[in-house]
Amino acid sequence: MAFFSKSFFTIAVLLSLLSCTAHGQLSPNFYSNSCPNLESIVGSVMSQITSRNPSMAAAILRLFFHDCFVNGCDASLLLDDGPVVSEKRAPPNLSVRGYEVIDAIKSRVEAACRGQVSCADILALAARDSVRLLGGPSWSVPLGRTDSTSASLNVDLPGPDSNIGGLIKAFNDKGLDARDLTALSGAHTIGQATCGIFRNRIYNDANIDRNYAFLRQQTCPMGAGPNFNLAPLDATSPNRFDNAYYKNLVKRKGLLHSDQELFNNGPTDWLVRLYSRNPAAFANDFANAMIKVGNLSPSTGWSGTRRSNCRSVKFSSRY
Known part of the structure; x- marks a missing residue:
């Protein structure tokens, strides 16, 4: 009887552990x-x-x-x-x-x-x-x-016109902090956006390099439709996943208003500077943040x- 009890207890523990793992x-x-x-x-x-x-x-x-x-x-x-x-x-x-x-x-x-x-x-x-x-x-x-x-x-x-406060709150609501926000935004080192998404920034945003704004305006006229043209989120190396996105932000060349908000005399400026100078730090933080996103x-x-x-x-x- 004692042997049966011990075996039953062992099986029960194993099943419990398996259940925790599965669930x-x-x-x-x-x-x-x-x-x-x-x-x-x-x-x-x-x-x-x-x-x-x-x-x-x-x-x-x-x-x-x-x-x-x-x-x-x-x-x-x-x-x-x-x-x-x-x-x-x-x-x-x-x-x-x-x-x-x-x-x-x-x-x-x-x-x-x-x-x-x-x-x-x-x-x-x-x-x-x-x-x-x-x-x-x-x-x-x-x-x-x-x-x-x-x-x-x-x-x-969060939308492309979000300010830094709104961005941080949106990520905090998901259990992600300002470091995660800044690292994950580096995904914009690849990809493109349509004219309607960034038009307001290139014509009305004060925190933008004027030459960069003028360049983007050439393919995104004021009166064009929202999907008139595409522009790379990172014009430096649009098909390579690197830290050029952050270098662009330091130069005030973020395509979206929400991008440039990461470097606008705010709480994430130091992270943008870090990632612009240290690609290994960006790569490490991005990978860790992606795992956190996958665990949401x-x-x-x-x-x-x-x-x-x-x-x-x-x-x-x-x-």
Whole structure:
């Protein structure tokens, strides 16, 4: 009888530990048995896509941010209209793109290990590889997220006209501090913005280099439509993930008002100076901040859903 009690206790402890891991913990080794080639599959597809079109790296990185900032990293932004109203309808998401890239990766992953990997984890890995493939840092991505079966149009992302106070508050509300904000804004070292997003800055903002403003005005006339033209967020090295974004801010050459607010006699000026002089400090802080973003309220556990089609809740399985 004593032997039975001891064995039962040991089993109960093991089950409890496994339950805690399944319900609350993300781990880089989550798929080591169920889908051991996952990271190589994601990296291969991303490499092919970014070699043909480097701008897709910025698109995937933005897709990841926009997904995680609404109820956590749960792939809810990937859902099309159906049983739920798609988050793609929210104004900040109207210009988000890259969904077909995640579809392509998901198709390859499903062929290798059907029903094992969530869309949320695929997006997290693709975002990491977007940075790595353009010369930025890499990091070990914690995995084990599940996919949402709902969506929310309450998209509380800070806009391009936000001031430093609003930016810090928006990030603090997500458990991210001013250092995370400044490092994550470095994602704007790649990517582009449409004329309508930065027009007010290049014509009316006082904290801007006048020659830079004049240059941008040549392709963004006052009377043009909002999507008249595109400009690189970092004109120095638009297809390379480096610290040039911060060097531009020091010269008052940030494309967006919210960018330049990071260097405008405020609390983040010192971080901008640090990153502009020390690319290793930027790379380290960016990687750490990305891990924190990936940990924003992730859905985990045995009861979670893995969508086999990232666009629909109709095709899903349970852990």
